[in-house]
Each structure stands twice: as C-alpha cells, then as structure tokens.
Amino acid sequence: MPPLHEIAHLSHLELLTPRPEESLEFFTGYLGLTRTGAEGDSVFLHAWDDYERTTVKLTAHSTSGIGRTNLRAAGPEALDRLVSRIEATGRGLGWRDGDPGYGPTYVFTEPDGHEMGVYHESERYVPPSGLVPALKNQAQARPAHGVPVRRLDHVNYLGAEVVPNRDYARDTLGALVTEQIVLDDGNVAGSWTTFTNKGYDAVWTRDWTGSSGRLHHIAFATDTREDILRAADLALDHDVFIETGPHKHAIQQTFFLYVYEPGGNRIELCNAGARLVLAPDWEPVNWTEAERARGQAWGLKTIESFHTHGTPPVPDTAAAAVDRDLADSRVR
Amino acid sequence: MPPLHEIAHLSHLELLTPRPEESLEFFTGYLGLTRTGAEGDSVFLHAWDDYERTTVKLTAHSTSGIGRTNLRAAGPEALDRLVSRIEATGRGLGWRDGDPGYGPTYVFTEPDGHEMGVYHESERYVPPSGLVPALKNQAQARPAHGVPVRRLDHVNYLGAEVVPNRDYARDTLGALVTEQIVLDDGNVAGSWTTFTNKGYDAVWTRDWTGSSGRLHHIAFATDTREDILRAADLALDHDVFIETGPHKHAIQQTFFLYVYEPGGNRIELCNAGARLVLAPDWEPVNWTEAERARGQAWGLKTIESFHTHGTPPVPDTAAAAVDRDLADSRVR
C-alpha cells in the first residue's frame, strides 16, 4: 500500500443542479458560502475557512449529481507518484487546466466512474475588501448570515459496488479505511476512508439501483453541535427541507443534519467534535447488520429515504419515481 | 526538510507532581481520566478516546514539571528515518523499553533539554468490564464524572530560546510550523508546530527566567466549547484554581480554559471547533508585538501569570517566589 498523506486533503468539488438560481440562494443564503466568481454555467463558492479559492463549483445542468471531486497532493513528488499509480490502473483521463486558481490537474475516474482530479499547485484565497477577517489566521470574515459552514468535510458516493472503490482509494490514492458496513453475506455495503486525521473524507455506499456515478451526499463541517441545532432551526423558518436529524451517527459518531438543496442533492451538516483518527495503523471498524439495525447512536432509526434518494435520480425505477415526487414536493 | 507525518501524533507524556495524591484526584475526579495501573512512583491515566493504553503518566517527584514526551512514528521505516536524523544531531540518548504497552522507544532531548521519545509499536487500549463503550468505534466508556476530557491535545514547552527548538522540530522531526510570535527585534517569542492536521501539537515559548527544560502547560481536548464552559463551572464548585478563561485565543483561535493542577502544573482545556490546518505548504502566520498587545480574540488581556508561572518553579528568581506563593494560596 502506498504511504498515507500523499493526498493532503479533499479540495473543491463540482455540484450539478437543474435549479441553479434556487441552489445558489441555498448555498449562499442558508449555508453561508460566499460567491466568488462565475464561468460559463458555473458559479464558484467559498466557505469562510477554506484557504484555497473555491469550495464548491455549482453548475447549472439538466439534472442533479456530482461533477469532479478534486484532491490536493501533498507536493510535486507526491503528485507524480499519485499520477503514476493512477496511470498504472488505466483509469487516467489525462492532464487538464484546473479551475481558476488551481494548477494542472490530472483527471481520472474511480472504478464506479465518478470523476476525480489530483493537483498540487493552488492559489491562496485572498479576501476582497469587506471580507477581510479580524484575525489573520482565518481565510475570510465569517458571514453574519446563514449557518455559516466552516469548510467542506466529506463526500459520500453511491457505487454499484463498494469494494472496488474502497480498494482504489486505499491502494492507488493512499486512503486509510476507518469504518465499514459488512453484511452477513460478507458484502461490504459501505466504506469510510480518509486522507487526513479526520475520520473520513470519502465514503462509498452501495447504490440500491445498481447505477454508477451517483451521489449520496456532500457534507460541510460546523464548529459545534450547537451550530447544527441552529441550522435546523434556520431550515424550519427558511424553507429548507430537513430529511433527518439532528442526531448522532453510530458510524464515526458524527453529529449530523441532512437537508436537500433545491436541485435535489442531499447536503449534510456535520460535526465530529474533537474526534480524530490518529493511529496510522487504524484497523477498520466493521459494523454488522445486527448492529446497524439498532439505528443511529442514540437510537434514531435510519430514515427510509437514505436508501431511496440519490442524485441524479434514476428515471426508470419505481423507487426513484416515488422519491422524485417526494423530493419535488419537499424542496418547494 | 523531511516529509510531514513521519511522526503520526503526540502520544503520552509524563507529568511530575510534588502532591501526587491531590494531583491524582484532579486528573481522575476533575479531568475524568481513568487510572489504569501503577509502577513505582507513577500511575498511568487514560483519556476515554485514546486508542493507546496511556495518556498521562503521573509521577510523584520532588517538584513539578514535565518528564518524557512520547511521539508515535507512522511506521517502522519512519521510525528508522527519525532515529537516524536524531542521531545525526547528536542529541540521542539511545533505545529504552517503553512504558507498559509501548514498544522500544528511542530517547533524545530537543535543544532546550526536554526529554522526548519516538516509538512505533504499541498495544491498543482494551477496556475492562464496566468500561466497555456502547459504540465499538470508541476506546472506552465515557466517564459520568468530571469534564471528562477526550484526549491529550498539545504540549507547550518553555525554552531559553525558541528558534533552536522550532528548527529541531521542523528539520529533524518533520513538524510544520503554523504560527509564531515575532518580536519587533526579530526574535521569535513563541512557535506553534504540528505533526498532524491539528493546528498544533508542540509549542515552544520563551522562558522569561532563561531556564531550560520547563513546562508552560499541557492541554486536553474537549468536544465542544460548552464542555469548557461547564468545566469552568465545575472548577468553581470543586476547588480547582482557574488562572484565566474561558475565552478564545487569537493565535490558533482555540477556545480555552487554564487551570492549575494541585502539583502546580498549568493545564489547558481546549477546543478547536472544526479548525484544521490542511495545507501541506501552510506558511507560518507571524504575530507582531502590536497585534499581541490587542489581547486574545475577543479582547481579553493575556494574564500576567502567563509570563511568570512555569513548572518546575525556578527557586532563585523573585518572580518565581511571588508566583510560588500565589500558586500555594490558589491551589488550596
């Protein structure tokens, strides 16, 4: 296995939305991201403590879902080694120009087909006048409206299968596998992997439709559990659909709130407290079906739509149809 | 400079106390650490989310202060490289048996003389019956008494000089320098360094007495800022001396509370929220004298005893005498 930390961290990602204006209002007004620019069908959004220029690239599209996930390599040599290993898997798509403020990016797909990019060079975010923070160790002034979320935390992909993606993350990208759901038949239904000292950065869970390339959710970190309770109160009075929570996951013990953005993508607000995975030889914690049946940490049953709603919707399944209707009614 | 992350994290450390029974009561009753064993003049204490066997080794001694700080290497090869570099500096003291549950440890001193050890092998903490947690991704049941702190967070050493220790941490141990206090005359009065994605693990600030080998404080992490407010309330009704706080540091933006344990050592309870230093090429944030004069984040002036109280006390300075009297009256 390659060494840990060749990928320094999860960087910005692209999110697709069929309702770009409403989604933009959600990301800026509710989540408290700052609009920093635009290019073509995309707007660039920045979370207040992201040291780089972009946190989310929000792109108008015919449907919802996730575009490219970008990962920052720890240095030029680490980038070279990563690219070599990726090329060796035959999944490389080649070098591309990065988004504005980002250097050359090597693009590839993991086995399930989600597009990813690795790069090292990037510009520091420089706050415009009016957004200069009071404390110089902070990227941007904290918005006075919305949640506001501190930074991107993780991505949870849906995959037709989990194991090939987990293995790719571990063996090619150098991720550490921290927790898993292992079914009674031995199949892995979910795998949590990390590039950092956080418990997880990239997660794969099984797509019940058998589709590839879909998204379960992306997550943003808040500083406290109170921020998440407050976010739930805000959701209530500002027409944001709450899917489930606030509550605490058994897996990773994350305090969570799940909402849908108007484009249909599921968004998590999460807080890990002071929990870190510091052991470089951490053994995956494997959860059984019986253990999962107990629900979340404090007993909340996992909500049914967690197993029926992913983006983009899959048009020809009954579950997707039901869910699409549901989402349509809910996100209004 | 060596690569980052060869040291995986700060591990357990030894704290010296002239009042071992009262200190033990403080660490178990107030901080909520669990006593796991004893050996000679030492007792071993475990924080509820430490995956290894020991968080603090508390040793009865003629005076207060810090003993060996242990650092876990990311793997056997990383350990070899670290030891080679340490030996090359001429500061190595050789291999020692680790504390119970820890493998061979290479012992050395940093330029100021604080004893340190690097090791890789260690046993996982196994909770005894009665301390088995409800969730299997947690090391130990959370105590129902005291704060209780989640894990050791960082050490702040006093040093006759800061720069040699900072350079040693960076160039020999592979630390990243994240923030500093740079005086108007160019001297560095404090340097914050990290081995992980946390903002800091090891800090050196200047010893006003010119002494070597002393301690400013050790710090434990709590999950929330509320935990720290609650810890302050507990301190009030349980005879724990509060030196300053709760408030928020400008440097690193840590929410803090400083108390003295009965042996005289300063203990910080700290919370970083979701703040992480993810940039592998983070440039040190340098604070000027003028900036420091503004006090802590929300305006609290840095307390005078921050510049007069370290452990062990230095017997032949007036400041130390004053402080010792103060501490004696306060910790009662």
Next chain:
Amino acid sequence: MPPLHEIAHLSHLELLTPRPEESLEFFTGYLGLTRTGAEGDSVFLHAWDDYERTTVKLTAHSTSGIGRTNLRAAGPEALDRLVSRIEATGRGLGWRDGDPGYGPTYVFTEPDGHEMGVYHESERYVPPSGLVPALKNQAQARPAHGVPVRRLDHVNYLGAEVVPNRDYARDTLGALVTEQIVLDDGNVAGSWTTFTNKGYDAVWTRDWTGSSGRLHHIAFATDTREDILRAADLALDHDVFIETGPHKHAIQQTFFLYVYEPGGNRIELCNAGARLVLAPDWEPVNWTEAERARGQAWGLKTIESFHTHGTPPVPDTAAAAVDRDLADSRVR
C-alpha cells in the same frame, strides 16, 4: 377565573418505584440529584439549584407511578384562597403534615385522581459541608457527576379525560392554559398549563387505556441544549434506556430527551432556551391533528411508545403487556 400566580411554582413530588435501589442509582448517579435523607420507604433527593429541601421523594412501592405533587402557594393569603376554592370543589382531603422541611399541606385530588398538595411554609435548603457552592446565589455545589439536572421542570399526567383537569387547574388553581392538542372531533387530547412564566408546569394528556391517576412523565431542566446532548451520550455508556430524542418539540419548542428510570417511569430532560410566556392574557395555541402528524419541530415522528407506555402499567391491556415486556428488556 382566579388571578395568576397564587401558586408560585411546582414544588417537590413523590415518585414510586418497584426497583428502589436501581432507581436511586439512576437519580443520583445519572441525573445528579443529591440524596439528603430518608424516611420509611422513601429517600429525599435534591437538585443542585432547588432553594427548598426536596426535589423528588423516591418511594419504594409495589409498582411505578407518581405519588403526591406539591405546589407552593405564593403566601399565606394565597394559600387560604386556594384551599377555599379547592374545598368548594369537594375534592379536598384535608390538611396534612408536610414532608420534612415543609409546613402544613392541604391535600386534594384533581378530577382524574392524582394527589396534590398546596402549602406555603418551607425551609430553605442548607448545603452540608462539602456541598457549599462557590457562589452564594446558588443552593448547592453543582455535582461533578451525572447530567446534573438543575431543577424539576414539569409533570405530564395521563388522564382519562383532559378537559376536567385543565379546567380544574385553570379555574381552581389559577393556571394559565398555554397550548393544547385539539382533535378533529373537538376533543382535547392534551393541555399544557403553567403557574409561572415558563411555558408549562403541569400537563394533562389523554390516557389511551381510559385509566385514571397515571403518569406520562416528569421532567427536569438543564441549562443548555448541549447538556441534553451530553446526557444522551452518558445514557449510552451508562445503561440508561433512551426512548426518543434528543430533538425539539413542536409544542412549546422544548429541546428534549426521554429516558426510562429503572422503575419504569419515563423521565424527560428538557431545555426551553430563553423562551418564556410573559403575556398574562396568552391565548392557548391549539394544534390540530394534521399539524401533529407532521411530527416534532424538525420532523421526527412522535415515537409509538409515547402512546403506549405510562406508569403504573395497566395489567389487563394488550398494549400494556407489550410495553411492559419492552420496558423490561430495555431498562436492563
């Protein structure tokens, strides 16, 4: 209607338990009440900010349930007026000696048969050495273990009918009705009433078994929502059965956690934030069936056992049998 505030506040109450030792451990070890004395089959328990001597009188009994609820009259004249009105309803049982530290108490039952007492004279709680608080405006040192709860907050009675009890509270005791559940057929399924500026002190909800005199739950107040999240974490690792929560009620907007004490009684931990009902002419907020179907504030569905578990259990109903088995398995 009589004037508001003749009853100053809900005072101590008696709780019955068939498992007195385990219940005592729950109330002292988990909730953080302090045992202050004993008499016959009862122990007296004190919450750290109760200015009077007793918060809960815990009595060993053949079954679970609630004994007498005591209410403090605002003064001697208010007590006289209350007793006159109670006598006029024919529900008076006469004067009794109060519990230790409490003066003469006039005992009566509300229409559903729950025993109540009104008194005015009472002694202040005087903390013994070791429990003297640091701040003189606080009744007792805050325990360093358990939640610990600050004070009793409210009682939720089950009643064969709601309206007669609501009317009795309003017309005889001088309560203000603040919120209600009004079914589509016009029946009132729940009524929240207050003697203070809190949103509610005494609640009646309909007993699905048609029984009289039973208890839905008693509730204790914590200072923050974080205290309740922490209480849920403690419950997890200290074998306390969580029924539902933490979440936020739609009715009264209370942040809550429901647990069962080992004797089977349901206990709520609750926090109202800074919410007060200050309007002396507050009009009841009436919730419809359709509104209740939306669940709690953030969407959590009301748990089924809320409609099947009361104390004492009713032996000859199927629901009670199911629930009893469930409770037996859960509270272990």
Next chain:
Amino acid sequence: MPPLHEIAHLSHLELLTPRPEESLEFFTGYLGLTRTGAEGDSVFLHAWDDYERTTVKLTAHSTSGIGRTNLRAAGPEALDRLVSRIEATGRGLGWRDGDPGYGPTYVFTEPDGHEMGVYHESERYVPPSGLVPALKNQAQARPAHGVPVRRLDHVNYLGAEVVPNRDYARDTLGALVTEQIVLDDGNVAGSWTTFTNKGYDAVWTRDWTGSSGRLHHIAFATDTREDILRAADLALDHDVFIETGPHKHAIQQTFFLYVYEPGGNRIELCNAGARLVLAPDWEPVNWTEAERARGQAWGLKTIESFHTHGTPPVPDTAAAAVDRDLADSRVR
C-alpha cells in the same frame, strides 16, 4: 408591599442615538431585530419572539441614552392599582397615547428621573408574509442573519442613588429585590429587581458622576451560551466593539457579552440558562465589597469602563471625556 406580578413584564423601551443609521444597522444587521415601521425620528424594531409589536423604539437624538421604559400591567385592575400607587407618590405625569399597537399608557418617573410607562392593552404582533414562522407558537420567523436575539431581557439604569429607586420598584411597582451590592459603609451600590420569574428585569447601579437619568445598559436574551460565543465571533468580523466578555457574572450567574452600539449605548447579550427565581419570598442576596473584588464568576476582573461609561455621556467630567474619546475610537 404590593403583591408580586401586577406588572406582568418589562415591555418595549426607547433608545436614543446620535447616529441613527449606524445604530439601525447594528440593531437589524448584528442583533437581528426586524424593522417594523417608523414614526417621526423613530423606527420600531421587533425581536423574533416578542408577542407584542415593538421591542425597541430607536430614536434619532442629539445624544445617546434611554427614553421611556414601558411595563405591561397584568390586567385592567392591576393597572388601576398601579396607577393609584404611582399617583400617591406624586411622580405621575399622566396618561398618554401608547406607541402604535399599545393602549393608554400612564407615564411617570422613578426617583432618579428615568421615564416609565404602565399600560395593559396591546396588540399581538402579526408577522407579514415572508416572516411567518413554521411553528405557530412563535411570534415571527427567526432571522437568518445576525445573532439574532430572542427578546429584550432587562434594563440597567444608572442612578445618583440606588435605594430610592429600588424602594420605588418594590413598594410602588411590586418588584421583588433579588440581589444587591452592599458596600462596607452600608450603602447599596446596585440592586437587581424582578417583576417575573427571571432573576431580574430592572437594575439600578450607582452613577459615579452623581448624574441622574442615565443608562448603564439594556440587555437582550439569547437561547444558549453558544449563541453568545457566536455573537462574539460575529462582533469580531463585523466591526462591533466588544467591551468585555463572554464570561459569567457572579451576580445572577448570567452568561454575558457587552458591546457598544454605534450610538454609544452599551448593549448586553445575556443568557441565564434554566435559572429562575421561583421563591415568592426570596431574600435578597447581598454581595460585599470583598466578594465583588473577586471579579466575575470565573475570575474575570470587572472591566474599568463599567465604572466610567454610561449614556448619555456627562460632558463636564474628566472620566466622561476619556471615555468619550475611547468610545469614539472603538465604535468606529
């Protein structure tokens, strides 16, 4: 003494500002009050959980300070009794039309000359479209920007003397005196009084300049201590001057943050947790000089400007001049 609770609660008050536009931005943008209307030189502001139409009437004026404080009587008879007692003291100024949404108001001054009004009739706040809350037991949708504060909490007047005002509040208005500062010479330097179950609604502290009619601060309640920590973070990045805090008062144990609004008036954000004063015969807690010298609850020394800054400034004192300069530099 008159019965408690004839005054139901502190209602809206008028605040004067020489910088009306900047003050309005502070109250709406930072505190999160909602502008509901205007009349002459005044704008009306509403806190999201105030059941009446106005929380603060902000009036452009040549200087800072407080205008009329309005108190709501519990009913028409209570209002009559209050007015009779006020008239008997010779301090009545007669009946006036209330502010929009408020009925006839009897105006008077307490002995120090602060203008007050008592009334009973008032209209309920009706949220306009776009501000309708999700939960019907809430006055207004919670703003998504600023703190936002829940409701007005208390007023702290400066008075040439304390005792006459305290006695007036107690003997004429029916307040309960809950805490006091009693100097070694027997003088009362501060008195906290309440009309409700809160620890205090109206406070008088001694004016060091010997002036009459000035303001120390007005305070707004937040739901949690976390809200106040967050308010401090917002202040930092949004140019709000923090005078002191966050910390916890020894007196009343209130968690606090003091800021100055641009007009110069001191504003407190406060949280009492679940603390209530429920005893109808509560004996005042008297704090000595020695006890006050220990500082606030966790040891913070009371800030010097607490004894030098009041509004309006007193032009001919040196202290006021110093403070005015300070304030000018700070509130920018």
